[in-house]
Amino acid sequence: MNYWLVKSEPDVYGWHHFNEQGRAVWDGVRNYQARNNLKAMRLGDQVLFYHSVTNIGVVGLAKVVRESYPDPTSPEDLRWVVIELEPVMALDKPVSLARIKAEPLLANLSLIRQSRLSVMPVRPTNLN
DNA sequence: GCCAACGTTGGC
DNA sequence: GCCAACGTTGGC
Numbered sequence: 001m002n003y004w005l006v007k008s009e010p011d012v013y014g015w016h017h018f019n020e021q022g023r024a025v026w027d028g029v030r031n032y033q034a035r036n037n038l039k040a041m042r043l044g045d046q047v048l049f050y051h052s053v054t055n056i057g058v059v060g061l062a063k064v065v066r067e068s069y070p071d072p073t074s075p076e077d078l079r080w081v082v083i084e085l086e087p088v089m090a091l092d093k094p095v096s097l098a099r100i101k102a103e104p105l106l107a108n109l110s111l112i113r114q115s116r117l118s119v120m121p122v123r124p125t126n127l128n
Numbered sequence: 129g130c131c132a133a134c135g136t137t138g139g140c
Numbered sequence: 141g142c143c144a145a146c147g148t149t150g151g152c
Contacts, residue, residue: 115134
């Protein structure tokens with residue numbers, strides 16, 4: 001089982017929306033590295049749900065409920081894919097970016113090193 | 129609102 | 141193939 005982190009702007013699609021909806025098609029990813037990460041996701045993988053821009057931090061835990069398939073929002077462009085996610089639980093206390101940055105063990109996290117990547121692996125060994 | 133980082137586009 | 145211009149992301 002693998003761990004991942006996905007970003008979303010709460011004003012666009014936050015944890016609250018996701019939780020109410022009960023399932024999300026993770027579409028609109030238009031970056032090759034992020035796309036490759038989507039393709040590597042497997043059923044049951046755990047996904048940290050991160051809010052970017054405002055109220056920044058990890059706010060919940062999700063899981064992969066469908067593996068990658070072509071992004072239906074760009075049927076003419078086969079390069080892009082989506083996966084589907086379901087909420088598992090909200091975190092009692094969101095983990096802010098400030099706290100993540102303050103943790104030496106997380107220094108290699110892609111979140112820190114490539115601030116613009118929107119879908120990334122989170123390995124227990126911190127080998128990102 | 130500003131700006132740094134960085135990915136993409138397009139001219140040559 | 142290079143690189144300048146440009147657009148977007150995302151932290152502050």
